[in-house]
Amino acid sequence: MKPRLPLHIGLLATAGLLSAGQALAQDASQDPVQLTMYYPVAVGGALTDVVDDLVEDFEAEHPDIDVEAIYAGNYDDTRVRAMSAIEAGEAPQLSVMFSIDLFDLIEQDVIVPFDDLVETEAEQAWLDSFYPGLMENGRLDGKTYGIPFQRSTIVLYWNRDAFEAAGLDPDQPPETWEEMAAMGAAVHEATDGEQWGVMVPSTGYPYWMFQAFAFQNGHRLMSEDGTEVYFDDPAAVEALEYWVSLAEEHEAMPDGTIEWGTLRQNFLEQSTAMIWHSTGNLTAVRNAAEFDFGVAMLPMKTQRGSPTGGGNFYVFKDTSAEEKQAAMTFIRWMTAPERAAAWSIETGYMGVSPAAYETEALRDYIETFPPAAVARDQLEHSTAELATYQGGRVRRALDNAVQAALTGQMTPAEALAQAQREADAALRRYAR
Numbered sequence: 315m316k317p318r319l320p321l322h323i324g325l326l327a328t329a330g331l332l333s334a335g336q337a338l339a340q341d342a343s344q345d346p347v348q349l350t351m352y353y354p355v356a357v358g359g360a361l362t363d364v365v366d367d368l369v370e371d372f373e374a375e376h377p378d379i380d381v382e383a384i385y386a387g388n389y390d391d392t393r394v395r396a397m398s399a400i401e402a403g404e405a406p407q408l409s410v411m412f413s414i415d416l417f418d419l420i421e422q423d424v425i426v427p428f429d430d431l432v433e434t435e436a437e438q439a440w441l442d443s444f445y446p447g448l449m450e451n452g453r454l455d456g457k458t459y460g461i462p463f464q465r466s467t468i469v470l471y472w473n474r475d476a477f478e479a480a481g482l483d484p485d486q487p488p489e490t491w492e493e494m495a496a497m498g499a500a501v502h503e504a505t506d507g508e509q510w511g512v513m514v515p516s517t518g519y520p521y522w523m524f525q526a527f528a529f530q531n532g533h534r535l536m537s538e539d540g541t542e543v544y545f546d547d548p549a550a551v552e553a554l555e556y557w558v559s560l561a562e563e564h565e566a567m568p569d570g571t572i573e574w575g576t577l578r579q580n581f582l583e584q585s586t587a588m589i590w591h592s593t594g595n596l597t598a599v600r601n602a603a604e605f606d607f608g609v610a611m612l613p614m615k616t617q618r619g620s621p622t623g624g625g626n627f628y629v630f631k632d633t634s635a636e637e638k639q640a641a642m643t644f645i646r647w648m649t650a651p652e653r654a655a656a657w658s659i660e661t662g663y664m665g666v667s668p669a670a671y672e673t674e675a676l677r678d679y680i681e682t683f684p685p686a687a688v689a690r691d692q693l694e695h696s697t698a699e700l701a702t703y704q705g706g707r708v709r710r711a712l713d714n715a716v717q718a719a720l721t722g723q724m725t726p727a728e729a730l731a732q733a734q735r736e737a738d739a740a741l742r743r744y745a746r
Contacts, residue, residue, distance in 0.1 A: 346380045347640040350406040352399075353383050354392040354464070354625055364660050372647050379640045389415075389625065390706075396630075400424055405632040408641040410625040413451035413460055414701035414709075417540045420454060421703060425628045427457040431642045440646055443667045445690075450698035452626050454540075460626030461645055462666040463657075466592045467620040467689045467696055468526050470613070471599060474606040476587035480504035487588075487610035491530070491556055494588070494613045498566025501587040511566035512588040513581075514557065518574025520716040521700055521709045522623060523590060526612055527553035529619035529697050535712075540702040541744040545712060546727075546734040554719050554726035556615070561720070570721050581607075592623060593689035596662025600683070609685035611692045618695035624663065655679075664689050704740040711736035 355361050362385050369381045386392040389412040396409045411419075419425045432438050444462055452460030474484035480501045488494035498511020514523050525535055533549035536542065544550065560567040581589045582602050596609065612620050627645045629638055647653065654670035657663060659679050665671050671680070671690060680687045702708045715733035718724040724732070 344378075346378050347636055349379060349381045349408060349637065349640055349644060351381055351383050351644075352386045352392050352396045352406055352409040352411070354387065354389045354410060354412075355385055361661060364657070368648060368653065368657075372644060376643065376647070379643065381644060393418075397422070397424070400630065400632060405630050407633045407637045408627060408629050408645065410464055410627055413462070413465070413622070413624060413626045414699050414705055415628075416451060416454060416459055416626075416701060417703045418705055419628060420459065424631055425459055426631050426638065427459050428461060428629070428642075429457050431629065431638055437642075437646070440649075443669060444649075445664075445667060445693055447693040447696045448622055448664070448666055451622065451701055460628055461649060463625060463627050463645075463649060464594070464661075465622060465624040465626075465664045465666055466594045467622055467664070467692045468523065468590050468612060469593045469596075469620070469688050469692065470610045471581055471589050471591060471595075472608050472610065473581070473584060473587045474608055476501055476505075476509060476584065476605075480587070484606070485608070487608060488613045490613050491615050495556075495560060495564040495566055498560065498588060499564045502565055509584060510568055510586040511564075512560060512590075513567060513572050513577055513586040514560070514590045515574040515577045516571045516717055516720050519623075521712040522621060524554065524557070524712065524716050525621045525697075525700050526590070526619065527557055529621065530612065530615045530617060531556075532616040534697060535700055536702055538698075539746065540705075541741055541746055543700075543702060543708060543712075543734070543737045543741070545715070545737060546730045551727050551730055553615075554716065554730060557716075558719050558726060571717055594624065594661060594663045596685060596689075597660060598662065600662075600685075609688045611688060611695065618692070620692055620696055621699040622693070622696050623699050658686065662686075664693075702737075702741060703744045707740040708737045711740070 353365060365383055369383055373380060386395040392409065393411050393415055396406055396411065399406055428441055432441055441458060448462040448465050452458055452462065470487055472487050478484040481504065482497055482500060488497050494512060501509055501511040528535055528550045531549045531553045533547055535544055561569045577589055577591055578595050578599060580586050584605065590612065611618055629641045649666060651667060651669035651673050654665045654667060655673040655676035658665040658670065658676060665676055670676055700709060711733040715729035718729045719726045
């Protein structure tokens with residue numbers, strides 16, 4: 315195992331972090347409260363080691379609570395396994411799952427709002443301490459159901475050495491769609507086709523990447539209440555046309571679909587000079603890159619923009635009051651500024667609160683490694699990730715449309731019109 319980041323910096327509990335859950339302290343003769351947490355591992359890096367270390371530190375400080383972390387695969391796998399456990403009468407107490415699972419979890423009535431667990435002014439202050447942009451996918455009808463933890467935005471990684479070899483300014487990433495297409499084409503031409511200019515993944519989470527393109531073109535794909543989508547809007551069609559044009563017109567990107575799971579390795583192997591990917595890959599790229607690279611906000615058409623992404627903490631309903639309060643204690647501990655800062659440094663995911671970026675550890679890290687601040691700075695230009703009722707069906711319709719357009723099976727307009735029809739059918743009963 316690689317040397318651990320000093321996660322203990324500032325980790326001693328302070329009076330401001332004492333919660334009602336910590337009032338559960340038991341006599342030595344009593345058994346600790348047992349918590350089961352399903353946890354997703356969706357991007358690269360030794361995240362299981364980091365989480366295991368955090369759990370070990372928490373248990374050392376809270377001998378009255380035991381936490382078992384079950385690593386359940388990607389976000390979809392985690393949701394399936396957690397729901398299967400609930401249906402089998404073996405509900406976990408908490409989980410980190412997709413922030414966009416909110417509507418489905420509420421509809422199935424399996425989670426509780428954190429507002430019902432808050433008992434003190436300190437706990438309420440904690441509930442209000444997170445970046446508003448990260449809370450958009452965790453709140454509905456005035457209630458908070460999800461607490462941000464493993465959160466991200468999409469960022470652009472670029473190979474400075476490849477830019478310089480192609481006659482581009484290595485310190486100047488693309489600011490606009492036009493510049494990204496031109497720079498990508500320049501790299502591909504300068505290497506006689508040996509290196510691609512840009513790769514945007516279209517498997518795994520194609521809807522997420524497409525949402526970024528649409529938002530950069532001034533368009534939001536869904537209503538705030540999760541009952542409507544706007545896939546076939548002209549601005550959305552134009553966004554997909556641009557994505558397709560990167561390969562067909564500009565020859566800056568390979569034809570067909572591009573794999574999410576291998577994209578980071580493509581970048582590290584210098585198969586491409588630019589990628590769009592989660593900031594959750596930042597530390598893994600830093601540790602493995604054998605070339606000079608940079609990280610930037612995504613380029614724009616009419617505005618900058620990226621959807622937020624990643625996972626939130628949820629507390630499940632079918633658990634005892636004691637377990638809910640123990641889960642609350644653990645979640646507050648995990649999201650405290652010092653741990654959020656250490657988590658960000660270790661993984662590349664965002665510090666989820668302004669206070670995390672005010673810690674000495676994260677301030678010093680950003681001073682020596684400025685890319686660590688890009689995802690945070692991009693929050694100013696962010697939008698909530700695509701989330702609706704019947705989320706799986708709706709996202710699948712959009713995923714299929716994106717891939718159909720990129721593989722030439724349908725035009726962008728045809729593909730998005732079909733996705734709109736399928737989404738409308740899935741959402742018809744939720745219309746307000």
